[in-house]
Amino acid sequence: MAHTPENTKIGFIGLGIMGAPMARNLLKAGYEVTAYTLEPEKIEAFVKDGGKGASSIAEAARGADVVITMVPASPQVEEAVLHKGGVLDNLREGGLLIDMSSITPQTSIEVAEAARARGIRTLDAPVSGGEAGAIEAVLSIMVGGEQEDFDAAKPVFEALGRTIVLCGPAGSGQTVKAANQLIVAVNIQAVAEAVVFLQKSGVDLRAGLEVLNGGLAGSTVLTRKKDSILAGDYKPGFKIDLHHKDMGIVTDAARAVGAAVPAGALVAQLVAALRAQGDGGLDHSALVRGVKRLSGENPDGAH
Incomplete structure (x- = not known):
């Protein structure tokens, strides 16, 4: 089933230079988005723009159909996703985790394996285009994962970018x-x-x-x-x-x-x-x- 605005709640982790405009573009596309980041003032600004704020990763992930992580590097992804109280502890079984950070291919593979054991689907989907591309929703999105999950996530990606390509199995997007x-x-x-x-x-x-x-x-x-x-x-x-x-x-x-x-x-x-x-x-x-x-x-x- 495609993850459209009508049937999908999104948890968004990371409101940095790239994450903030991406989360706002999901709002513009009609998605209900609950965001968490380390800086409370960024969450407040996001709420003023029509989003919902969370006080923790757990709160952002609970009740979501899709969780998107957009954080600086592998250690932050591991902390947000794999550690106690992270995404995998709180996203429902059958939910979809899309990591759009730029991390090592090996970390993406480890996340995919850990998620699979919990019944959670994953895509690694790093982006290119910089801040301007994020603001304009014209990012290039390179995706690793299963075809079925890619197809389901396509409406989400289309709210964020213009060139969206499945490159192969888990880790391929990061490569x-x-x-x-x-x-x-x-x-x-x-x-x-x-x-x-x-x-x-x-x-x-x-x-x-x-x-x-x-x-x-x-x-x-x-x-x-x-x-x-x-x-x-x-x-x-x-x-x-x-x-x-x-x-x-x-x-x-x-x-x-x-x-x-x-x-x-x-x-x-x-x-x-x-x-x-x-x-x-x-x-x-x-x-x-x-x-x-x-x-x-x-x-x-x-x-």
Whole structure:
């Protein structure tokens, strides 16, 4: 049975940069959504927008047909789902858990196995598109799990994203997300290097990026990030801290299957270096700041 607004109550765990707009888009689609997050003020804001608030994970999961988790990393998913008082202790038998966090494929498989033992269905469904994609409900959603559960969850996903693909069994969504983060990080690093190269060459940076984005060098990264890069505005849509976590997932998962990712490994080090320099809370487009430092410039100087 498809999980439509008419027959589905959703518990939503995590109202961060991505989770908050996603939960609001479910409200707009007509779903009854009960949300929990660690910051009470975010729950209050969600209630003002028409949602329901919970005082715990248990309260958000009880009475739900579907629970969505959108938290930073594997440890938070394990705590929210597997630990005592978590989702698996409170979601009804036959309910569906959709984890939309970006975590290791192995954690997703462990969650799926633990849930199956409780009679709970699962999908791992990480997303790409950043804060803007979450707000606009145009996320790319890569899903791991069973076809039947994917089909049932399709109306929920359609309230959140535009490109929705079942990639294989449990853990497959996370594997594809790892590949996504590899491509995005290498792309941002290439854009960052081009930006500093153009600037130091005295080229009109706005004009240069505009024409580059119209050709084969064009990308969603350039489309989404060029204006903020030009403004020197690195307000986080996706934090360097989180991309650092994801690059660890990429390099570990690639090593496990014997895949060489030399460019990814290098960019993983550049992301780690930027984080060590104190820029972990900035948007991942702040890789420009790292290239500026390598080029002998003060990234906090004139843009």
